[in-house]
Amino acid sequence: MSPWHAHMISAADHLTDAPLFRREFVLDPGHGDVVSAMLRATALGVVEAWVNGLPASEDVLTPGWTSYEWRLRYAEWDVTALIEPTTVIGLAVGNGWYRGKLGWTGGSRYYGHELGAFAELRIRFADGHVQTVGTDESWSAGPSATTADDLYDGQEIDARRRSDAWLRPGFSGPAWGAVHRTDFDHSVLEPYIGPPVRRQQSVAPVEVWESARGSVMVDFGQNLVGWVRVDVHGEAGDVVTLRHAEVLEDGELGTRPLRTARATDRYVLSGGPDVFEPTFTFHGFRFVEVDGWPGGAASLRDRGGLEAIVVSSELRRIGRFGCSDPVLERLHENAVWGMRGNFLDVPTDCPQRDERMGWTGDIAVFAPSAVYLADAGDFLRDWLRDLALEQAGHDGRVPFVVPDVIKYLNHGSSLLKDETTAIWSDAAVWVPWAVWTAYADLAVLEEQWPSIASHIRTVRDLLSPNGLWDTGFQFGDWLDPDAPPTAPWQAKADPAVVATACAFRTATLAARIAEVLGRDVEAAEFAAMAGSLRAAFSEHYVDGDRIRSDCPTVYALAIAFDLLDDEQRDAAGRRLAELVREGGYRISTGFAGTPYVLDALTRTGHLADAYRLLMQRECPSWLYPVTMGATTIWERWDSMLPDGRINPGEMTSFNHYALGAVVDWMHRTIGGLAPLEPGYRRALVAPQPGGGLSWAQTSLDTPSGTIAVGWRIEAGQLAVDVDVPDSVEAVLRLPGRDDEVLASGRHRRSVPASAATAG
Incomplete structure (x- = not known):
């Protein structure tokens, strides 16, 4: 028997656009005061709720996007203060991810054709009596002021249709009618694990002007994700239209990277003061083109009326970084904004074009950075729940995106076969490990263990008799800067070398996870698999001081993943540094190699080369986009070409956090803070200055308190300050000194700068 006293309800067929649902009721008498509701x-779809005319919560885009086939989350809000003797519950439902467009083929309604609303209000009285009001046939449905809504295309609102009378007692309207129950399985309902999506901040325009073709243009100064709140007064029936884009090209909106996404909001004015907020959509944008604004650019510039609302999952910032180079600081801030925009319920690849999917490869490499920048544990646990469900539904194969909508697309692309692939599918192991390392939360490992074990055994079944992962489809070193714009998979690195290295890392981590969980048999099983992969890699891919395909990515992976013995490792480090120098210290790695190339150089004694690679400002490099005005991380190293033109590749985003994984190295090496035990119960403090930096600082709110590290070079000395919270032990490692264990409190140590600075 269902524990619910509510049913999924839908409106009549003619209410196709963002229907409203209401229920009016009287409190049960004779039970005293209401103590909770x-x-x-x-x-x-997505739902907004009101009780007696007031919002039930600050959440938006509820319940987000999950693998609807197996899981639908519900939110729970305390509305005790909103209950009256006669109470009205109101719900508005938009298409969201459930019925809106998804993917690049133009299709929609992959999960269902009919929007549904579900709500249950439980009111507890002073004497213990509980009154329950749930969605059922006693509710009614009617039209809203929203005439169209889609996450990709935008929202249309007709203010002449607005009224809040439906949220007050005694309402009846001729357009309102009955509802019906839908066929719905209550067993898929689950509470949120992760945080809700909410408005985070507002951003005012920094410039308003009229373009060469006469359009009103607005620059918010920051590439962000959310929508524009519009405050306008014009003639009844007039239309104001906002089109969004991340960049300008030739002085106009650069909309080509949006592909089929219209990213357009359209408002019909009422004739009085109107405020519009399109909460059933979101856009990735910095620039907005405004048509139909009363008074044009001059009025908008002088009187205002637009503010950008930043929207993302509610994540508390816990990690910070600063240094003496403002360009490097801006790179770090770009990674923060990229994460903020793409951590909108699902860790997406990009927030603007006709995609916005939870690509597993992106988060696999960015997870260590994410869990430092924000308290992202529950956010990732929630997403990993869907990964495990999709994996089980794919016979053990981890899909390329989670939730997996690609299985519904008629894409016809050989690039998107339903296969297990390195890095992308490895998210099943790499992401839980990053969460465990950051927060020491055993729950993520326990919950994901079946998924972890299933994935590594799937990979084992894909290995060739020679012990290598050299079969099947691979993305490889995706978006190698030397690959053609239209063929991002054509990297220099042999995809089998990349895949075998990743399989080794995955098997190694799976064995360590099994040890943590006390699963000794599986720990031995996966450690043996890792040993076999290491031996096969050395036998087939290492030839003297060369690794097959002889490019930076293969050396970076082999070093960072500990695939080599000491002699091989030293030779690989020398060859990697040589290749980096020969390349003029310009980036030569893609998705696979970029997160690890600086670590590989650092670990093999080439810290100065690592800094030169990081500090490079010519394209391709991490800092080139900053010099071009980027305020988020780009998808391609040259998403915008030096002459201001947008990269000709169809797949070009200006907000793609994956290449921002470099901030993990910045935290650990420049800032000098890394975990020695999960949750930073023991921490390593080992700043390694270089690159001409004169100071740097980083801090992290750990489960045991805030650890802070700061260093400065002055008067020929490197002075390091460390704040250690209670219950944390810090190991200080500085050149020319033995490791020192620091107890809780504030500490300062100094060493000669000449011995501690690289490059």
Whole structure:
């Protein structure tokens, strides 16, 4: 028997656009005061709720995007303060991910054709009596002011249709009618694990002007994710249209990278003061083109009326970084903004074009950075729940995106076969390990263990008799800067070398996870697999001081993943440094190699080369986009060409956090803070200055308190300050000194700068 007293309901067929649902009721008499009232709500679509005319919560885009086939989350809100003797519950439902467009083929309604609303209000009285009001046939449905809504295309609102009368007692309207139950399995309902999506901040325009073709243009100064709140007064029936884009090209919106996404909001004015906020969509943008604004650019510039609303999952910032180079600081801030924009319920690849999917490869490499920048543990645990469900539904194969909508697309692309692939599918292991390392939360390993074990055994079944992962489809070193713009998979690195190295790392981590969980048999099983992969890699891919395909990525992976013995490792480090120098200290790695190339140089004694590679400002490099005005991490090293033109590749985003994984190295090497035990119960403090930096600082709110590290070079000395919280032991490692264990408190140590600085 279902524990719920509510049913999924839908509106009549003619209410196709963002229907409203309401229920009016009277409190049960004779039970004293209301002591609590909890509203649980979800939708087939996205839902907003009101109680007696006031919002039930600050959440937006509830219940987000999950693998709807197996899991639909519900939110729970305390609405005790909103309950009256006669109470009205109101719900508005938009298409969201459930019924809106998804993917680049133009299709929609992959999960279902009918929007649904679900809510249950439980009111507890002073004498213990509980009154329950849930969605059922006693509710009614009617039209809203939203005439169209889609996450890709935008939202249309007609203010002439607005009224809040439906949220007050005694309402009845001629356009309102009955609802019906939908066929719905209550067993898929689950509470949120991760945080809700909410408005984070508002951003004012920095410039308003009229373009050469007469359009009103607005620059918010920051590439962000969310929408524009519009405050306008014009003639009834007039239309104001906002089109969004991340960049300008030839002085106009650069919309080609959006592909088929319209990213357009359209508002019909009421004739009085109107405020519009398109909460059933979101856009990735910095620039907005405004048509139909009363008074044009001059009025908008003088009187205002637009503010960008930043929207993302509610994540507390816990990690910070600063240094003496403002360009490097801006790179770090770009990674923060990229994460903020793409951590919108699902860790997406990009927030603007007709995609916005949870690509597993992106988060696999960015997870160590994410868990330092923000308290992202529950956010990632929630997403990993869907990964495990999709994996089970794919016979053990981890899909390329989670939730997996690609299985529904008629894409016809040989690049998107339903296969297990290195890095992308390895997210099943790499992401839980990053969460465990950062927060020492055993739950993520326990919950994901079946998924972890399933994935590594799937990989084992794909190995060739020679022990290598050299079969099947691979993305490889995706977006190698030397690959053609239209063929990002054509990297210098042999995809089998990349895949075998990743399989070794995955098997090694799986063995370590098994040890943590006390699974000795599986720990031995996966350690043996790792040993076999290491031996096969050395036998087939290492020839003297060369690794097959002889490019930076293969050396970076072999060193960072500990695939080599000491002699091989030293030779690989020398060859990697040589290749980096020969390349003029310009980036020569893609998705696979970029997160590890600086670590590989650092670990093999080439710190100065690592800094020169990081500090390079010519294209391709991490800092080139900053010199071009980037305020987020780009998808391609040259998403915008030096002459201001957008990269000709169809796949070009200006907000793609994956290449921002470099900030993990910045935290650990420049800032000098890394975990020695999960959750930073023991921490390594080992700053390694270089690159001409004169100071740097980093801090992290750990489960045991805030650890802070700061260093400065002055008067020929490197002075290091360390704040250690209670219950944490820090190991200080400085050149020319033995390791020192620091107890809780504030500490300062100094060493000669000449011995501690590289390059």
